Amino acid sequence: MKLGLTKAAVLLAFLPALAFNVLVDAQRGGRGVPAAPPTPRAAAPFDLSGQWVSLITEDWRQRQFTPAKGDYVPLPLSPAARKIADSWDPAKDEAVGEQCRAYGAAGLMRLPTRIRIAWDGETALKLETDAGTQTRMFYFGAPQGSGGDWQGVSAATWDAPRAPFAGRGGGPSSGGSLKVVTTRMKPGYLRKNGVPYGANAVLTEYFDRFDVPGGDALLVVTSELVDTENLMTPYWTSQQFKRENGTTGWNPTPCAAR
Amino acid sequence: MKSARGWISAGLMLLCVTLSGQAPQIPTAIPGQAPPVDLSGYWSPVLHEDLTERGPGSEIADYGGFPLNEAGRLWALSYDPSRVTLRHHQCEAYLAPYQMRALGNFRIWEEREEHTQRLVAIHIWAQTTEGHRIVWMDGRPHPPAWAPHTFRGFSTGQFVGNALVVRTTHMKNGALRRGNGAPESDQATLTEFFVRHDDHLTNVTVVTDPVFLSEPMVRSNDFSRQPVDPGAWLYACDDGEQILDRPKDYVPHYVFGKQPFAREFATRYKLPVASSLLGGVTMYPELAARLRSVTDAEANALFAPAAGRSPETSKGIDPEPRDGNIHIWPVRENVYMLVGDGGNIVVQTGDQGAFVVDTGEGTMSEKVIAAIRTLTDKPIQFIANTNFRREHTGGNAALGAAGQDPSLPGSFFLVQAPRGVTGFFDDPLKHATMMAHVNVQVRMQAAGAPAGAVPADTYLDDRRRKFHNGDSIELFHQPNAVTDGDSLVYFRRADVIVAGDIFTTTQYPVIDVKSGGSVQGLIAALNDILDRTVYRHQGEGGTYIVPGHGYLADEHEVVEYRDMVVIVRDRIKALIQAGATLQQVKAARVTADYDTQFGANTGPWTTDMFVEAVYSSLKAAPAR
Numbered sequence: 001m002k003l004g005l006t007k008a009a010v011l012l013a014f015l016p017a018l019a020f021n022v023l024v025d026a027q028r029g030g031r032g033v034p035a036a037p038p039t040p041r042a043a044a045p046f047d048l049s050g051q052w053v054s055l056i057t058e059d060w061r062q063r064q065f066t067p068a069k070g071d072y073v074p075l076p077l078s079p080a081a082r083k084i085a086d087s088w089d090p091a092k093d094e095a096v097g098e099q100c101r102a103y104g105a106a107g108l109m110r111l112p113t114r115i116r117i118a119w120d121g122e123t124a125l126k127l128e129t130d131a132g133t134q135t136r137m138f139y140f141g142a143p144q145g146s147g148g149d150w151q152g153v154s155a156a157t158w159d160a161p162r163a164p165f166a167g168r169g170g171g172p173s174s175g176g177s178l179k180v181v182t183t184r185m186k187p188g189y190l191r192k193n194g195v196p197y198g199a200n201a202v203l204t205e206y207f208d209r210f211d212v213p214g215g216d217a218l219l220v221v222t223s224e225l226v227d228t229e230n231l232m233t234p235y236w237t238s239q240q241f242k243r244e245n246g247t248t249g250w251n252p253t254p255c256a257a258r
Numbered sequence: 259m260k261s262a263r264g265w266i267s268a269g270l271m272l273l274c275v276t277l278s279g280q281a282p283q284i285p286t287a288i289p290g291q292a293p294p295v296d297l298s299g300y301w302s303p304v305l306h307e308d309l310t311e312r313g314p315g316s317e318i319a320d321y322g323g324f325p326l327n328e329a330g331r332l333w334a335l336s337y338d339p340s341r342v343t344l345r346h347h348q349c350e351a352y353l354a355p356y357q358m359r360a361l362g363n364f365r366i367w368e369e370r371e372e373h374t375q376r377l378v379a380i381h382i383w384a385q386t387t388e389g390h391r392i393v394w395m396d397g398r399p400h401p402p403a404w405a406p407h408t409f410r411g412f413s414t415g416q417f418v419g420n421a422l423v424v425r426t427t428h429m430k431n432g433a434l435r436r437g438n439g440a441p442e443s444d445q446a447t448l449t450e451f452f453v454r455h456d457d458h459l460t461n462v463t464v465v466t467d468p469v470f471l472s473e474p475m476v477r478s479n480d481f482s483r484q485p486v487d488p489g490a491w492l493y494a495c496d497d498g499e500q501i502l503d504r505p506k507d508y509v510p511h512y513v514f515g516k517q518p519f520a521r522e523f524a525t526r527y528k529l530p531v532a533s534s535l536l537g538g539v540t541m542y543p544e545l546a547a548r549l550r551s552v553t554d555a556e557a558n559a560l561f562a563p564a565a566g567r568s569p570e571t572s573k574g575i576d577p578e579p580r581d582g583n584i585h586i587w588p589v590r591e592n593v594y595m596l597v598g599d600g601g602n603i604v605v606q607t608g609d610q611g612a613f614v615v616d617t618g619e620g621t622m623s624e625k626v627i628a629a630i631r632t633l634t635d636k637p638i639q640f641i642a643n644t645n646f647r648r649e650h651t652g653g654n655a656a657l658g659a660a661g662q663d664p665s666l667p668g669s670f671f672l673v674q675a676p677r678g679v680t681g682f683f684d685d686p687l688k689h690a691t692m693m694a695h696v697n698v699q700v701r702m703q704a705a706g707a708p709a710g711a712v713p714a715d716t717y718l719d720d721r722r723r724k725f726h727n728g729d730s731i732e733l734f735h736q737p738n739a740v741t742d743g744d745s746l747v748y749f750r751r752a753d754v755i756v757a758g759d760i761f762t763t764t765q766y767p768v769i770d771v772k773s774g775g776s777v778q779g780l781i782a783a784l785n786d787i788l789d790r791t792v793y794r795h796q797g798e799g800g801t802y803i804v805p806g807h808g809y810l811a812d813e814h815e816v817v818e819y820r821d822m823v824v825i826v827r828d829r830i831k832a833l834i835q836a837g838a839t840l841q842q843v844k845a846a847r848v849t850a851d852y853d854t855q856f857g858a859n860t861g862p863w864t865t866d867m868f869v870e871a872v873y874s875s876l877k878a879a880p881a882r
Contacts, residue, residue, distance in 0.1 A: 045419065055476050055541045058307040060323035060534075061527055064545055068527075074309035112543035131543065159455070161295050161420045175294065175419020177455065210421060210451040212464050212474070220451070220478055222460045236304045238460050238478035249544070 039122035040140035043158055045176040046209045048117045048125065052219050052241035053249060056112050059237075063110055066192040066258055081196050081230035088194025090257040100255035103132035104150035104188030106197045106225050109205075109239050114250055125156060125178075132255040138180050147184025152203075154182040159206065178207035190225070190235070192258070201227035217243035293368075293377060294417050295454050300488060301364040301481035304458075312359055315437035317526075318519040324440050325538035328563070329570060330470030333851035335517050335561060336825065337439025338510035346788055346817040349495035351387040351409040351796035353432040355448055355463045358479045360386035363488045380415060380422070387796050388493045393424050400427050403577040404587055404597045406810045407444050408798055422452040430798065431818050434465065434475065443469035443855060444763070444815070445574045457483035468573035469854045472538045495796060507781045509824040513832055514850075515562040532557035563847035569865040570853040577764060577808050584622060584629040587810060589802050592727060593752045596629055598622060601649035601806050604756045605630050606749060608727025611639025611661065611690075615747045615756045615804075620652030627660045637662045640726065642733060643694040643713055644758025645744050646701040646773075650806065654692060655711040661690030691715050693722060695735045697743030701773060736760060736783035740767055742774025744783060748790060755787055756804045761816055763808025766849070766856045766868035767823060769875060776875040777827050784820035788813060822852050830872050840873050 037043075056063050062071065069088050077085065093101055102111065109115075113131035120126045125138040137144070138156035147153040160176030182203040190197055205223045212218060219241040226234050305312060311320075321334055341347055352360055362385030369379040382391040393415040400412055411429035415422050426448040434442040446467035453460050459481040466474045512518075524531045532552045534540060539548050577597075579585055584598040596603040599618030603626060606613040612634050618626055630638060638661030643651050666686035694713035702712045722733040722745075730750040735743075740759045747756040759768055760783045769775040791801035791813035803811045829848040838846070849857065849865055857865045 053542060055323075056545075057323040057475065057477050057541055060540070061320070061529070064322065064540070065527070065529060065533075074306055076306075112545065114543060161454070175421065177420065177453065179455075206453075206455045206460075208421070208451070208453050208460070210423075210462060211418075212449050213423075213425070215466075215474065216464075218451075218462065218464070218476060220453075220460065220462050222453075222455060222458065222478070222480065224458070236306050236458065236480045236482070238307075238462075238480055240462065240476045240478055242476070251543070 040156070040158065041119050041122045045158060045160065048178065048207060048209060048219065049119065051114060051116050051244045051247055051250065053114045053244055054109075054112055055240045055242055057240070059110070062191060064112055069193055071193060072191065072195045075190065075195055076232040076235060077195065078230055078232055084196045084230075085194050090194075093257040099257040100132055100134075100150050100188075101194075101257070102189040102192040103129075103134050103255050104185050104197075105136060105152050105154070105182045106185060106201060106203050106223075106227075107188060107190050107192075108132070108134055108136070108151075109221050109223065110190075110237065111192075114244070115241060116250070130250050130252045133252045136182075138178070148186055150186050150188060152182045152185030154180050156180050180205045180207065196230050197225060197227045198229040200229060201225055219243065293422070295420055295422065295452075297366045297380065297422060297452055297454060297459065298368055299366060300484035300486070301366065301459055302484055302488070303359070303361065303364070304480040304482055305361070306480070308359070311435060311437075312361060316435050316440075317523045318438050318517065319521070319523045320438055320534055321435075321440055322534035322540045324434065325471050325473045325475055325541060326440065327470060327472040327537060327854070329851050329854040330441055330467075331535055331537065331560065332514065332563060333441045333470065334439035335520055336511050336514065336851055337441075338512055339437055339439070340510040341821070343500040344509065344817075345497045345499070346797070346813055348497040348500070349793070349797045350432065350814065351389060351798065352384075352436070353429050353434070353442055353446075354391060354410045354413070354426050355442065355465050355475075355477070356433060356436060357384050357387070357389040357391070357410060358450075358461050358463055359477070360384055360389070362386040362493070363484070363490060364481060365487075365491070383491065385491050386493055387495075388491070389796075393422075400425075402579070402585065402587070402597075403575050404579075404585070404595070404602075404809045406802070406812065407815070409796070409814075411448065420453055422450075424448075424450040424452070426450070430814050434467075434470070441470050443467050443574075445469050445855075446471075459483070493796075506785045507778070507824055509821045509828075511821075511825045511828070513829055514846075514848075517561070520561055530557070532560055535560040563850035565845070565847075567847065569847065569849065569857050569859060571857045571859055572764070573854045574764065582622075584625045586629055586633065589752070589754050589804065589810060591752045592729075593749055593754045594633055595804050595810055596626060599626055600652065601647070601759075602756075602804055602808075603653075604747070604754070604804050605633055606727055606729065606731070606752070607634035607636065608729075609636075610727050611636045611664070613640045613642070613726050613731065614638055614657060614661075614690075615642045616644055616650040616758065616806075617641060617653030617657045619649050620654070620656060623653040623656035626653055627657060630657075637664075638690045639663050639665070640724070641690050641692040641713070642731075642745070642747050642756075643692065643698050644747060644756060644760075644806065645741050646694075646698040646705075647741075647759065647768075650758060651698075651702065651707075651711060654713075655708055658690045658692055658710055659688070662687045663689070663691040666691070693717070693724075693733065695722075695733070695743040695745050697741070697774065698745075701741070701743060734786065736779065736786060738774050738776045738779030739783035740775045740780060741770050746783070746787060746790075753792075753800065754802045754804065755790060757787060757806060757816075759806035760784065761787065761803060761811070761819055762805045763811060763815055763819075764805075764856070765807065765858065765863055766852075766865060767819075768863045769868065769871035771871050771874050771878070775871070776879065777823065777872045778875070778879065781820065781823055781827065784816060784823065787816050788820065791816070822856075826852070826869075827872055827876065830869065831876055834873070834876055840870060843873055844869055 111131045113129045116128045123140045127136040136151045138154045140156045143153045143155040145153050157179045158176050159179035187198050208220050210218045222238040224234050365383045377395045380393040391410045393413040407428045407430045411426040413426040415424040431444045434440045449464040451462040461479040464474050464476050530549050587595040592607045594605045599622040603618050604615040663686040692713035693715035696716040696718050699716045720735050724731045732748045733745040794800040833843050
């Protein structure tokens with residue numbers, strides 16, 4: 001390849017910078033000796049652990065009380081899902097031991113509840129609720145378990161925004177969210193009044209922590225539920241929790257169908 | 259790569275990659291630097307939560323999930339949604355927290371400084387009410403307490419982690435929830451977090467309001483990114499006559515305990531009556547247990563002020579700087595507001611001498627004069643007083659003596675005027691001319707004020723006018739408002755009204771019944787202000803109103819204040835008609851929903867004194 005004078009000058013102009021970059025890399029430990037990646041726990045951009053209480057400030061009536069049968073506005077239900085919702089019978093659920101249908105992963109975080117989050121080793125987060133006494137496990141790396149229960153299988157990643165100059169070709173920047181994708185859930189209810197989601201539903205959640213200046217720490221869980229069987233469009237909501245100091249208020253209760 | 263341009267591009271890319279080896283891998287939280295998240299684009303709200311409220315509107319008494327304190331709950335229960343049929347309420351915009359929950363399209367774009375490309379601001383435009391929010395990213399401070407409030411407030415932002423964090427102050431009174439009266443006060447502050455997940459944007463709003471909330475109100479709003487301009491961005495609104503032949507002093511509201519639809523929400527959804535009225539606990543899992551312990555009597559008591567309590571006091575920020583300095587706030591064109599010496603002072607400047615409205619308490623007159631000197635090198639030529647009170651006339655003598663009226667020497671007026679009678683000064687080049695309604699002169703003379711402090715240029719009827727410094731200035735007498743000598747001073751070209759103590763943002767009106775004040779006259783005076791105002795856009799801006807005390811306002815603050823006076827009058831009137839004594843009226847806590855804004859239990863003007871003034875003026879001249 002034969003370079004013209006202009007092209008060669010341009011390339012030469014940038015060569016010292018390239019050399020400096022290599023030098024900086026060498027000082028960091030060298031490209032050939034990659035450092036062990038931090039564990040998910042060590043890489044956490046923020047602390048989620050502790051006890052949090054839900055703040056029911058939206059869809060208040062439908063969340064603090066069990067709505068009447070057929071009260072499913074504005075959920076984008078398919079005709080099949082409406083039919084299921086319209087035939088909701090909590091007595092039947094109780095009779096077959098299915099009181100926890102509204103406590104599955106897709107509905108659980110919208111219930112009035114306290115949650116406790118803690119690391120389970122270096123690669124998993126455990127989230128417990130006192131409402132319905134449920135436990136969700138968020139696994140970084142390969143998901144564990146086969147699912148088929150209320151909480152399904154949850155795969156977790158740290159979802160950091162991409163900054164153009166952070167790392168070559170764009171790498172993580174500071175901050176970020178906990179992204180949790182949950183599949184293989186046992187069919188359950190989005191609302192306690194029998195609004196259904198199915199076994200093929202995919203729940204994607206983003207957990208963000210926000211520190212209010214001079215005050216509370218908030219955990220906001222933005223969730224998208226995709227369930228082509230029951231929902232005409234993805235169903236987006238965001239739930240907020242306030243951090244609590246200590247364990248006061250923790251009140252484990254069994255699932256209730258009504 | 260076939261051109262030199264291509265090679266230059268490649269080189270620049272190489273440089274970028276190379277620089278990454280030098281730069282720390284952290285985006286910035288420092289104003290003015292590169293944002294770690296780009297919010298720019300077209301966004302549509304995702305309405306999967308609270309759709310009924312955000313669409314058709316919320317139901318009366320549906321305050322569940324809102325941490326309303328007693329004042330907030332009573333304010334809401336007193337609210338009649340038909341209030342929006344009144345002209346001055348028809349086009350009101352949404353407050354910033356509710357704006358983010360509105361229907362319609364949103365657009366977000368960055369404003370960058372041309373030469374450095376530093377991020378100066380992030381703009382948020384909401385279609386509904388044409389809400390334009392500006393989030394300043396350049397590190398500028400928030401305005402002082404005496405600066406005007408707007409529906410969207412004043413916002414500053416910074417990036418923290420992957421979120422844009424926005425702090426907003428200086429919002430107006432308005433709705434925390436649309437349509438059912440749940441209020442937010444002008445003392446509220448807003449903290450927001452914007453975080454983006456691919457093409458989804460989550461906005462978290464945290465409203466802290468010491469006036470109406472017992473704890474912060476947290477909500478979240480979701481948006482989905484739109485790939486193209488949806489094209490609908492406007493929201494035209496002009497007010498008009500919706501219901502004819504109503505008296506001007508009519509404000510739709512319900513007397514405490516008389517809201518006929520207050521139980522409808524609970525009945526329709528088979529909820530306990532108290533369920534949505536219990537304030538903060540309604541947000542928490544504890545609600546169910548709390549409801550189990552609520553008796554019928556306790557539930558019924560939620561519709562009226564709790565008995566036996568002392569009035570609450572104002573939770574508002576004291577707008578007085580109290581730092582020993584006089585602060586100048588430019589109002590519009592050549593009109594300025596001076597803050598720091600008791601009552602607000604207004605100065606108009608131009609090629610003639612300064613025209614000053616009110617002179618403060620007089621404890622800092624030298625600094626007031628020095629501040630005026632920074633605005634104009636012309637002397638103080640005219641001083642107008644809005645009333646006789648010391649907070650507004652205390653500096654008359656000092657400011658008058660520091661001024662001169664060059665329009666008088668050699669004039670027939672001065673030669674012929676019997677100065678000993680009129681109070682004009684022997685040498686007008688040694689004193690400003692002071693004007694007011696004649697009752698100000700009478701009352702100041704009766705109080706033994708020195709001659710140099712008493713307005714001499716008085717008017718007797720309804721209007722005094724003067725063209726000065728290129729503006730048409732009018733004084734309008736407001737008979738029997740807070741006194742019998744109140745004037746509005748209207749700078750017509752600048753479109754600024756100086757209200758004196760007819761309107762404040764800090765306290766209940768000081769209706770001085772003994773000096774000729776009355777509640778009916780005050781309501782008429784507030785309506786007279788509103789007859790002269792024109793808003794710029796969506797119920798705000800346009801005509802500015804300088805209050806006797808407090809922050810620079812527009813018609814929205816005046817109409818809220820007018821509503822308050824009318825509502826309190828109506829409650830007291832109803833009790834009088836039922837045979838209540840003054841003590842019974844006070845015990846009824848007729849101001850309970852306004853006390854956290856305006857109340858005082860100590861000092862020169864207490865809530866009890868205000869109630870007594872309304873009561874006595876109604877007893878003296880029963881309202882219609």
